[in-house]
Structure formats: structure tokens, C-alpha cells
Amino acid sequence: MTVLIDLILLAMLVITAFRIIYIKDLFSVVMLFGIYSFLCAALFVTLDAVDVAFTEASVGAGISTVLMLSTIAITGRKEKLSLHSHTFATLIVLLTGGALIYGTFDMPLFGLADNPVHEHVAPRYIETSPTEIGLPNMVTSVLASYRGFDTFGETVVVFAAAIGVFSLLGVRGKPTELLAQEQGLTQHKVLRVVAKISIPLIILFALYVQFHGDFGPGGGFQAGVIAAAAFILYALTFSLRKAVGVVSPRFVKYLAPVGVLLYASVGLVSMLNGANFLDYNVLAADPVDGQHYGIIIIELGVGITVFSVMLGIFYAFAGQVEKANVQ
Amino acid sequence: MSALDYLSAALLLLGFIFSLSGAIGLFRFPDFFTRIHASSVTDSSGAVCIILGLALQTNFDLVTVKLLFILFFLLLTGPTGSHALAKSARHGGLLTIPECQEKAKDGVS
């Protein structure tokens, strides 16, 4: 039965992808991309990859849609027709695709128990993580402790992306006069009332995801994105000007490095205690407790950075939209 | 299967029928505003029946509460979305069928 469900989902995914290629209205393309993300996430759920599905749903369907829509609002809705011939490009794409498919013949069959991925580190994680780290959600153990260094790198990459966006588009410390006339969805009374009721619930849910990453799906990445989405909802329904009044761009700008530094400081503290960078065993008298504290703190660091980076990027994009609107 | 299981299966089936009808209605109804009504069948009755059907499968603990929260949130945001979309469509100049007829009459006379 699950195979049938997987097949239907994959078929819908392929159809959506093809439809996206042929639509010239970029606004519709963005909406179909939203569907694409929902389908991807549903597939991840059927594959039991809950944490990935969580991220795909919040980042792919949520934040990406908002950011792409802001981009379209600046650049225009129609795709420019290309005058070049597509033959050469098609050839290259076909060749690359063919090579990739050829490459898969050498790969082991999907789902076999003796695949290389299941033979080296995975059994060790599965066997020892309950005693070494003691978290019910093994994904969090791998992500935050065994691969804590990788996750640190990812957090730094997110932060670096923010630096790139901020230096290109700029995030102002204070709302300018440009924003003064901006009204938000003032006409939509129903929308505003419902948004106002749901925003606190969304933020609380984000914090729940943040602090329960050890037990269920979720963690800092997802929590940061959901919390940022709540403020984006506020900016969309009330107005960017009011959202900037609640959480100022300056605050967001200073908060982004705080998370990265919090993460790094855990590593430094473990080094000062005579262990390797990001080895949480030495953070408490009992190594398992140490792991637990370390993971909570670094997840918090990830959450803070992701939240502020997402909101900051939205502010930068939306600020450009309003600027284009006024001019 | 216990009595609760039968009840839950019946609710799931009913939810499926409502959802399917709404989806068919998306194609059968003549204009955008009538099609919103079709989508509203799936959003309200479809969601209510399916989630209640699933809730009967739980052990009546926190999982049930989470299901009910999903239902609450869908019932809160679903109509809000439909309303805002309809309002946007009218604001964007889309006319309902009675208004179209009115306009056609005015144009003739």
C-alpha cells in the first residue's frame, strides 16, 4: 500500500515539475512550486524522514514562497521569452541526465540492508546513541552531537547568506518615510483579526518545536523558520512598518551573529575543559547530562540564527518591494 | 473491529465523499465564486469528518488534543482564506453571475 502511495506522490511530483516548465506566468510558477514542496514533504513523511519533511514544509513551502513572491513583485510577472535556440542546452541537459542515470546502475539497490550506508557509521549511531547521548530522537543526536561540527558549518553558511543579502539589499535600522504610506491588508478585517489570534499560537508552537527537538521531529532550524514565518505573517497582514516596529531590523541584525557565537562558545567551553571542540561530554559531571545540555544550547544557537536571518532577509526583500512601489 | 472502529471508518468514508464532491465541484460549477462553495465543502465537512474519524483511532490522550488543534486551526484559517480570496477577486474586478447578468441587461437597455 505504501508503495502505491509513493508512486502516486512521485507521479504528481513529475507532472507538477513539467507543468512548471511550460507556464510563463511566474506568479503561477511560484504557486506550483509551493505544491511541489508540499509533495516533496509528503514523500519525506512516507519515507519516515520526519525532520527533513519538517524543514521542507517550513522552508520550501513557506519562506521560499514568500521570498519568491517578493522578488516577482519587484521584477514583474511575465517570463521573458528567450530568443536563443535551445538545442545546445537541451543536448547538454540530456547528456548530463543520461550520465547520472547511467551512474545509478552502479549504485546498490534502494532499501537493501547491506548497502554501504547501512554498514559503517549508521549501526554505531543506532547502537550507541541511546547510551552515549540518551535522546529519544536519534536524528537530533546525529545532527547536534555526532555531526555537531557539520551543523556548526551549516549555521555559519546560513549566517554568511544573510551577510550577502544584507550587503546587497541593505537592512535599515529605522523605517524610512518610504514605508509611511504602506498600509498592509487594511481592507481585510477578517484576515487581520484571525492573523492576530494565530500569531501568538504560531510563535508558541515554534518555541515548542525548539525545545522538544530532543523528543520528536524538529529542532532549531525548523523552530527558527516557523517563528520568522509568524512575524512575516504579521508584516503581510498589518504592514511592514508595524512589523519593523515590533522587531526592528537593527535587533535582527545584531541577533544573527549571537546564535553562531552561542554555538561556537559551547565548543570553546568544551575545549577549555580539556576535550575536543564541541565534545559535550565534559559540560557536566555525567557525560550523558553534558550531551543533553550541549545539544539544548547549540539548538538554541541554531534557532536564534535561523530566525533572525530569515526575518532579516524578508525585511531586506520587502523593503525593496516597498521602495519599488513608491518610485 | 470494535464499534468505535466502525464509527471511525464511517466518518472517514463520509469525509472522503465530502472531499471528493468538493473537488468535483471545483470543475463542475460555472464561475469562480460558486467554485469557492465547492472548496468550502471539503475544507469544512471533509476536514471535520476525517479528523474526527482519526480521533476515534487514538487512545484519547495528547494525540487526540493535537488532532483537535489541527481541526480548530483549519476551521479558523480555511474560511478566512476563502473570504479573503473572494474579497480580493471582487476587488480585482471579477464579477459574480448575478452581477454579470445585471451588467448584460444594462448594456442592452
Next chain:
Amino acid sequence: MDSVLAASGLGILIVMAIALARAMVAPTVYDRILGVNMFGTKTVLFIATIGFIMGRPDFLDIAIVYALINFIGMVAVLRFFEYTSESN
């Protein structure tokens, strides 16, 4: 009971497919938004059902996120739709 759940999961998938068809071939852009929105709410129900089929009710957290994101996406679409139609 598992077969009933699996059947209802498949049923929701069919509804999702019809909504997807509406979102792809839409007479007006509003119909497209309507189709996408319906697809989103059906995905929420689908994930919840899958959680029960696989005996992992903690999937419900994901269904909640879907419901939240679907609403925010809808608002974003309306917001930027009003914006672009005004400036054109």
C-alpha cells in the same frame, strides 16, 4: 482497521490529485489559488492519516506546521497579488 486507514489515505490522495489538476489548468488566477489552497489543506489531512497508518502519531506536529504554512502562504499570495495587480 489498517486497511481502512490506508484506503482513506488513498482517497485523500485522489482528492489532492483533482485539486492539483485544478491548480494546473485554471480559468482564472483565483481558481489557481483556490486549487493550491485546497491541495494544501488536503495535504494536512494526508500527513495526519499517514501518521496513523505508520503508527507514528508524532507526525501530527508536521501536519500542524503544514496547516500554519498553508495559511501564511495563502496570505502572502493575496498580499503580493493585490500589490502586482495594482501596479500593472
Next chain:
Amino acid sequence: MYLAKWTILLAVFWLLLSGFMQPLLLSFGAISVAIVLLVIKRMDVIDEQPRTIGSPLAALIYIPWLLYQIFLSSIQVTRLIWTGKTKVSPSIAKLPVSSVPENKKVLYANSITLTPGTLSVDLDEEEVTVHALESSSIEELEQGGMADKIAKTWGKKNG
């Protein structure tokens, strides 16, 4: 009073989501609720939204009634969908909302949308514009069954 209501609501929401009674997670919960309250307070200073979340007890009376209404009209719309489009005679009308308490107007508009067959397409201070699949649904709304139910359930005291 308003913030106290939110505090209780958020605390209950946290406990229901989490279900853990360990001191560490409970203190995280307290911190989270405090953060959200801070955000609510900051938002209230900035926007001029009327502050209300209503009484949850009244909702317990209203929601089952609403679900019953939804069920009834769903069957009606489902019949319309399957029997063909020729029978659909959509109509649009403006209804007064003066009988509904101010802070329940949004609830009224949403209830109209939630019941299949009727859809609120606009809401302002005095009127709600309703689009219906059949003109009989509008007549039903004009008789004020739903508005009366809301007014009766919440009473006029909250204003």
C-alpha cells in the same frame, strides 16, 4: 484581564503540546509563554486592533451547533454538485450585522463562509456581503438564525 486570558490559553496550549512534566521542560514552557506575551504586548502597542479573545466556554456551546449547521448545508451542496450545474442560481446580497456584538462580527463572517452554500465576500462596520449558491440560503440568513445564536451565546455584555 486580556493578557491574563492569553497567559492561561498559552500555558494550556504548551502543556497540551508538550505533555512533559519535567522541571526543565516546564521552565522552558514558562520562558516561552513569557516571550510570546512580550510579543503580544509589543504588537498591541503598535497596531490598533481591538483586544479580545472571547470566552472559551461560550465557544463550547457554539461550535457543536455550528458543526451541525455545516453538516446540514454540506449535504445540500453535495447534492447540488452531483445533480448538475443547471440548478445552481447564485445570488449576492448585503445583510446588516448590527445585531451581532462588535467583536463577534469576524466570527459571524467566518461562520457564514464555513457553512457551505454561503460565502461572505466583504465585511464592514454595518454590513456583510454574502454570496450564496441558492437564494434560499440568503433568506435563511436574513431571518437571522445564526446572528441570533451568536448574540445569544456570547451575550451583549462584552460589547
